[in-house]
Amino acid sequence: MARSDRPARPLDAAALDRLALRYVERFATTRAKLAQYLNRKIRERGWEGESADPVALAERFAELGYIDDRAFGEARARSLTRRGLGMRRVAMALHQAGVAGEDREEILPEVAEQAVDTALRFAQRRRFGPFGAVEVDRPVQEKQVGAMVRAGHASDLARRIVRLAPGDDTAFLFETD
Numbered sequence: 001m002a003r004s005d006r007p008a009r010p011l012d013a014a015a016l017d018r019l020a021l022r023y024v025e026r027f028a029t030t031r032a033k034l035a036q037y038l039n040r041k042i043r044e045r046g047w048e049g050e051s052a053d054p055v056a057l058a059e060r061f062a063e064l065g066y067i068d069d070r071a072f073g074e075a076r077a078r079s080l081t082r083r084g085l086g087m088r089r090v091a092m093a094l095h096q097a098g099v100a101g102e103d104r105e106e107i108l109p110e111v112a113e114q115a116v117d118t119a120l121r122f123a124q125r126r127r128f129g130p131f132g133a134v135e136v137d138r139p140v141q142e143k144q145v146g147a148m149v150r151a152g153h154a155s156d157l158a159r160r161i162v163r164l165a166p167g168d169d170t171a172f173l174f175e176t177d
Contacts, residue, residue, distance in 0.1 A: 010046035020057055021066075030069045031058040032098020073099035073107045084122030087111045089152025116173050119153045119161055129164040 011019070016038060023029065023037055038054035061067045073094050080090045090111050094104045111118075124131040128144045136144070141162045148158035160173065 008045050010048040011042060011052070012047075012049045013052070016042070016052060016054070016057065020054075020061060024061060024066045028072050028075065029067060030072050030098040031055075031062050031067055034058040034061065034067060036098070069099050070103045070106070072097065073103050077107050077111050081111060081114055081118045082121070084118055084125050084151065086118055086122075086148075086152030086154070087115060092152070115154065115157065119148065119157050120170055120173070122148060122151050122153065123161045129161045130166060130168040130170055132166045135165055 019041055020034060020038055023034060035054040035058040038057060042052055076093060076097060077090050080093055087108060091108055123129050126147065144162045145155065145158045149155050
């Protein structure tokens, strides 16, 4: 079915509510992301009627339980750590998703506790250090460290992992000083 060439009608309060409801039923989101989406739709289609307040609409949806920033943040953090991304990268993703500071501050210590596991998961996926097939020379190790740092891992932990020979035991990395 072809779309009509005529422009879309400007939004009103009821249409904005319907757009917001459709968005939260289709996507896991935060209040900030919903407000951003609604602002974009208002810019694209225009507004008809009294002034729009997408932030208030997002807050109302949060009060109704349609949006839970904390649950979204926890799920996003778990997903990123499963992929082997470090705490800095997770913190950046939570900030970009609009997870509020207090929720983010409660989620990040859990991510920090898993720093070694996550770094090893990343190294295993990329076949760095003890997961590689052969020992690599210093310039290649530095590139591998750079990749781990860009993935959000601490540089000292990345260096310790990358400098391990293929097949080395990684248990000592879990010991605390």
